[in-house]
Amino acid sequence: MDLFLQQLFNGLTLGSVYTLVAIGLTLVFGILHIPNFAHGALYLVGGYVTLMVMQATGVHYFIAIAASIIVVALLGVLMERLVFHPLRDAPPIHDKIAAIGLVLFFEALVELVWGTEYLRMITPFGDTVAVGGVFLTEQRILIIGVAILCVVLLTFFLKKTMMGASILAMAQNREGAFLVGINSNAVAMMTFAISGALAAIAASLASPINLVFPAMGHLVILKAFVVVIIGGMGSIPGAIVAGLLLGLTESMGATYISGDYKDMIAFLLLIIIMTVRPEGLFAKGSY
Amino acid sequence: MDKFLNQRTVIAILVLFALVFPLIYADNAYILHVMTVGFIFTISVYGMNIIAGFTGQLSLAHAGFFAIGAYTLGLLTTRTGMNFWLALVAAVLLTSLAGLVLGAIALRTKEHFFAIYTLIVGYLIYLLIDVWDGLTGGVRGLIGIPIPDPIGPIAFDSPTAMYYLVLFFLLLSIVIAVRIVRSLTGRTYVAIRNSEELAQTLGINTGVNKLVSFVVSVAYAGLAGALYAALTRFIGPEVASTTMVFNFLMYLIVGGIGTLSGPIVGTMLFIWFEQFLKGFQEYQMLIFGPVLVLVVIFYPRGIVGGFYQLKAKLQGRRDKRAPQQFQPMKAKEAEK
Numbered sequence: 001m002d003l004f005l006q007q008l009f010n011g012l013t014l015g016s017v018y019t020l021v022a023i024g025l026t027l028v029f030g031i032l033h034i035p036n037f038a039h040g041a042l043y044l045v046g047g048y049v050t051l052m053v054m055q056a057t058g059v060h061y062f063i064a065i066a067a068s069i070i071v072v073a074l075l076g077v078l079m080e081r082l083v084f085h086p087l088r089d090a091p092p093i094h095d096k097i098a099a100i101g102l103v104l105f106f107e108a109l110v111e112l113v114w115g116t117e118y119l120r121m122i123t124p125f126g127d128t129v130a131v132g133g134v135f136l137t138e139q140r141i142l143i144i145g146v147a148i149l150c151v152v153l154l155t156f157f158l159k160k161t162m163m164g165a166s167i168l169a170m171a172q173n174r175e176g177a178f179l180v181g182i183n184s185n186a187v188a189m190m191t192f193a194i195s196g197a198l199a200a201i202a203a204s205l206a207s208p209i210n211l212v213f214p215a216m217g218h219l220v221i222l223k224a225f226v227v228v229i230i231g232g233m234g235s236i237p238g239a240i241v242a243g244l245l246l247g248l249t250e251s252m253g254a255t256y257i258s259g260d261y262k263d264m265i266a267f268l269l270l271i272i273i274m275t276v277r278p279e280g281l282f283a284k285g286s287y
Numbered sequence: 288m289d290k291f292l293n294q295r296t297v298i299a300i301l302v303l304f305a306l307v308f309p310l311i312y313a314d315n316a317y318i319l320h321v322m323t324v325g326f327i328f329t330i331s332v333y334g335m336n337i338i339a340g341f342t343g344q345l346s347l348a349h350a351g352f353f354a355i356g357a358y359t360l361g362l363l364t365t366r367t368g369m370n371f372w373l374a375l376v377a378a379v380l381l382t383s384l385a386g387l388v389l390g391a392i393a394l395r396t397k398e399h400f401f402a403i404y405t406l407i408v409g410y411l412i413y414l415l416i417d418v419w420d421g422l423t424g425g426v427r428g429l430i431g432i433p434i435p436d437p438i439g440p441i442a443f444d445s446p447t448a449m450y451y452l453v454l455f456f457l458l459l460s461i462v463i464a465v466r467i468v469r470s471l472t473g474r475t476y477v478a479i480r481n482s483e484e485l486a487q488t489l490g491i492n493t494g495v496n497k498l499v500s501f502v503v504s505v506a507y508a509g510l511a512g513a514l515y516a517a518l519t520r521f522i523g524p525e526v527a528s529t530t531m532v533f534n535f536l537m538y539l540i541v542g543g544i545g546t547l548s549g550p551i552v553g554t555m556l557f558i559w560f561e562q563f564l565k566g567f568q569e570y571q572m573l574i575f576g577p578v579l580v581l582v583v584i585f586y587p588r589g590i591v592g593g594f595y596q597l598k599a600k601l602q603g604r605r606d607k608r609a610p611q612q613f614q615p616m617k618a619k620e621a622e623k
Contacts, residue, residue: 035399086584092398093345097540098583100533105576112570218529222410225403233399260418267411274404278395 005134007251013140013209015247016147020202021220022227022239023154024195030234031171031191034084037099039199039224040217041106042079046072046200047207047216048110051121061124065204069197076196077189085188103217111214123208143205150201151240154194158236163190171234219263226270305454309447319446320518325558326450326457327514332538332550333464334507339536340545341468342500343480344394347532348405351412352505354527356382356512358416361429361522371436375513382509383502390501394494397483406529413527428523432516453514460507465547467503476500480545537575541582543589552591 021043028036049071053064083102087095125138158164163186170177170187178184203216210216227246231238246266254262312318331353339345356378363374393404416423423429435443435452443449467473475496478486486493516522525531534557542553557575564571586593 029399035403083580083584090583090587091343093339093343093544094583094587096345096399096402097536098580100536101576101579101583103576104533104537104572104579108570108572108576112573116569222407226407229400229403264411264414264418267407267414270407271404271411274396274400275392278397278400 002133003255005132007255008248009134009136009140011248011251012244013143013247014251015244016144017202017206017220018223018227018246019240019243020147020150020198020205021224022231022243023151023236024198024202025221025224026228026231026234026236026239027167027191028195029228031167032080032084032188034095034099035225036084036195037096037221038079038083038102038106039195040221041103042072042076042196042199043203043220044106044110044214044217045075046196046203047121047212048114049200050204051119051207051212052114054121065201068200068204072196072200073193074196076192076199079196080188080192084192085185107214107217116214119212121204121207121212125208139205139208143209146201146205150198151236154198154236167191223266226266229270230273302458309450316446319450321558321562323446323450323453323518324515325555326453327511327518328535328538328558329551329554330457330460330514331508331511332535332542332554333460334504334511335535335539336504336544336546336550337464337467337476337507338501338504340539340549341473341476341480342497343476344497344501345402346393346405346501346504347402347529347536348389348393348409348412349504349508349535350529350531351409351527352382352386352508353512353515353531354412354416354522354524355385356509357516357522357526358423358429358512359509360513361432361516362422364433365429365431371433371517372438375435375510375517378513379506379509382512383506386502386505386509387498390498390505394497394501406532409527409532410529413524413529416524416527423524426524428521429516430521432520432522434520435517449518453518456510456514460510461547461551468547472496472499477545537579539589540579541589543591543593544587546588546591546595549589549591553589556590 021039024042025036025039028034028039046068049068050061050064053059053067054061057064079102083098084095087098123139125142127138129136129138129141158168166177166182167187167190169180169182170184174184177187202220206220207216223246227239227242230246231240231242246269249269250262250265253265308322309319331349335346335349359378359381360371360374363369363377364371369377389408393401393408396404417425419425434449437443441448443452468476475486475491478489478491479493479496483493512526515526538553538557539550540553542551542556543549561568561571564574582589586596588596
């Protein structure tokens with residue numbers, strides 16, 4: 001029973017990270033119709049910036065994360081302006097390829113600047129708390145807490161602010177949004193900024209558990225795609241549910257089935273789903 | 288000058304150059320090896336071009352099929368001691384069969400979903416090779432793949448012989464690609480790429496056509512994979528990695544997606560460029576990554592497409608001098 005609770009908790013942690021990454025992806029997809037294969041690069045840079053700010057200046061973990069959020073959000077905006085904006089009318093193949101170019105570039109850049117070694121991120125939340133026979137590290141509690149906070153803040157932003165409302169309007173009906181005078185450029189930049197910020201938060205939170213290395217984005221981003229598809233492309237609640245579900249399935253699968261095959265679970269799940277429902281789960285038929 | 292530099296002459300010169308190349312570098316096995324690897328990748332990129340460039344479906348599982356071809360040949364020759372040529376045929380057939388099964392399922396998804404689905408299938412193949420120790424040797428890889436069995440008096444025990452063998456398959460692949468693209472089938476593929484709905488309205492069975500094009504593309508990958516295994520005689524899971532498929536894609540895009548000479552132009556260019564940048568191999572993507580992005584934005588049809596664009600422009604200027612109606616090049620461009 002203790003093992004089960006322990007894995008439940010680990011699964012929630014894992015799921016929270018997937019959810020944060022997937023929400024960023026799903027926002028960009030739902031609003032701008034770009035499956036951003038370069039999202040992994042944002043995640044990667046987010047992890048490194050936090051680590052480097054901490055090491056170079058010795059500031060508190062949270063301040064380093066804030067710096068990382070700003071850097072990666074700006075990077076997201078730059079990506080939109082320089083790469084995806086010029087490609088908005090190109091055939092659907094092109095933006096995916098450009099995104100792959102970005103991934104290749106950022107991985108090489110990170111290797112050049114920081115080397116290829118696996119680096120440790122020391123967190124001030126390294127202590128363990130015992131709750132009814134289950135050991136919870138503070139870092140993992142923090143991950144779950146911050147993920148919940150992010151989701152609440154994002155929902156508030158989208159539902160209660162003017163900027164958020166225009167983002168949602170563009171997601172629901174592009175032409176309609178243009179007709180009422182919504183600035184599509186501003187919305188696109190804002191969407192990429194939020195998406196980048198979420199990737200930076202996710203990477204900074206997960207790094208103390210998973211180490212920091214140039215390929216750290218690969219698996220996470222592929223799984224985030226799985227989450228986005230399972231949750232229904234463009235749906236934020238869908239991404240939350242699917243992210244947690246995937247995290248739980250993985251940690252349970254690793255314990256009760258086999259650790260070797262744990263990374264395959266997500267991908268097999270996706271293949272089964274796409275085989276049964278080629279148009280995606282919960283597809284609204286609009287895109 | 289124009290007469291002399293027509294397509295036929297250029298092709299003849301290139302083929303001739305490829306044929307005498309080993310004579311120039313007879314003593315340099317390394318250069319021959321690089322060239323041969325380049326040819327093998329070119330075959331694979333031609334396959335990718337058929338499905339992505341002409342039919343318009345971005346398949347990112349290509350490295351997975353390359354690996355299936357490589358491992359089929361490797362396993363059949365090392366474990367069962369099968370004759371090399373039989374194993375080669377088996378590798379191509381098995382890869383095509385895998386493509387048929389996967390394509391039938393994957394092609395029901397569209398656009399982004401298809402790209403993501405195939406990306407994940409490719410990754411799954413990589414994980415499977417990595418984990419399935421008993422069959423594939425896992426991370427240690429598969430060693431001791433034999434050289435091709437001799438055909439009569441022709442033995443394949445030298446780099447030069449391997450070079451000619453691969454060159455033969457490359458020329459065969461190109462000829463087949465040209466035949467497909469210039470046929471009615473090829474035009475059907477382009478119609479599907481330009482608009483699937485419109486193609487359907489014209490009475491084209493898009494499902495079957497996409498599937499056939501996918502299987503053909505996968506067969507190219509299987510052949511290339513099998514040749515790669517025979518050349519390097521060692522294969523590891525990384526032949527199925529996403530890096531591999533991203534490289535193929537880069538060769539294709541920079542060379543010219545949806546053009547007939549794009550794959551060879553792009554692949555050979557990159558293969559040789561990588562040799563020059565060997566000193567900082569890890570960092571070459573600092574240049575190639577942005578190049579890929581810039582090409583996609585400014586020259587969506589790559590070097591070859593850009594060349595034809597320029598040619599059309601020059602021709603247009605000449606046509607203006609002699610008042611004639613300007614002929615749109617678009618439809619013809621697609622087949623070059």
